[in-house]
Amino acid sequence: MDTAPKLLVFDVNETLLDLTPLKERINTKLNSTLAFDLWFPKLLQYAMVETLTGTYRDFGDIGAATLEMTAQQLSVSLSEQEIKDTLSIIIQLQPHPDVMEGLEQLSAQGFRLVALTNGGQSTLEQQMQFSRLESYFDSLYSVEVVKRFKPHPKTYGYVLSQEEAKPNEAMLVAAHAWDIIGAQRVGLQTAFVQRPGKFLYPKSPGLSLVVKDLKELVEKLV
Incomplete structure (x- = not known):
């Protein structure tokens, strides 16, 4: 320096x-040990998409949307409330x-x-x-x-x-x-x-x- x-x-x-508690909850909810590692890069990717295209959405909203995408990828159905409850651990x-x-x-x-x-x-x-x-x-x-x-x-x-x-x-x-x-x-x-x-x-x-x-x-x- x-x-x-x-x-x-x-x-x-x-x-x-x-982030381990959030990782464990997502993996459990989506029945896959890969779920968190699939979701988190998506969250960052679509945050970058928002910035690169000159738009903005709350990070939490992007997190919910990309968790839904990840659930679809793993053939799991999650309700809007289940997604909200799963991600709520971010403040804990x-x-x-x-x-x-x-x-x-x-x-x-x-x-x-x-x-x-x-x-x-x-x-x-x-x-x-x-x-x-x-x-x-x-x-x-x-x-x-x-x-x-x-x-x-x-x-x-x-x-x-x-x-x-x-x-x-x-x-x-x-x-x-x-x-x-x-x-x-x-x-x-x-x-x-x-x-x-x-x-x-x-x-x-x-x-x-x-x-x-x-x-x-x-x-x-x-």
Whole structure:
């Protein structure tokens, strides 16, 4: 790192919050151990379709629509209420074991901590309250304000403008290679968190940091 970041921008789902309960529920509901792994990429794909075609729908609505598609793919019939009930667990997720300690130490070291998610603002706030992470963050941001999904440049630019920070003063912390690349393209520093099953895109530019969890992030930043 040429310059130590002052602002740390955290992705939420999978980076901070453990999606295992949602994965297990979807797999059970659709009677397949592959169901979640079929659904989640569809969710991201159609979020990108919305952004690329200049439209916007709530991430939760896209999640419901793509879960219906996945059910059809697996020859399972789900009612609208069943889909809603299945996805409701998104606001009842716990943080990964390293997260609270890592955030507490980063905050104590004087870093400004904010969250940025593709989910809606209401969903984000409920997630932070349930997981007890709300107190660690100075601000919570949703892409719904700019109506573009990450990795669109406007999503990161919005946070920088609100925080009055230059790109090289900020670092995106995420477990998704596509999110990392988006932040890099607008000049942010990045830290890739190697959550289980998450891998870097081989064609991505050089990263600022690669860490196994937030405890290692603390060690490398401090």
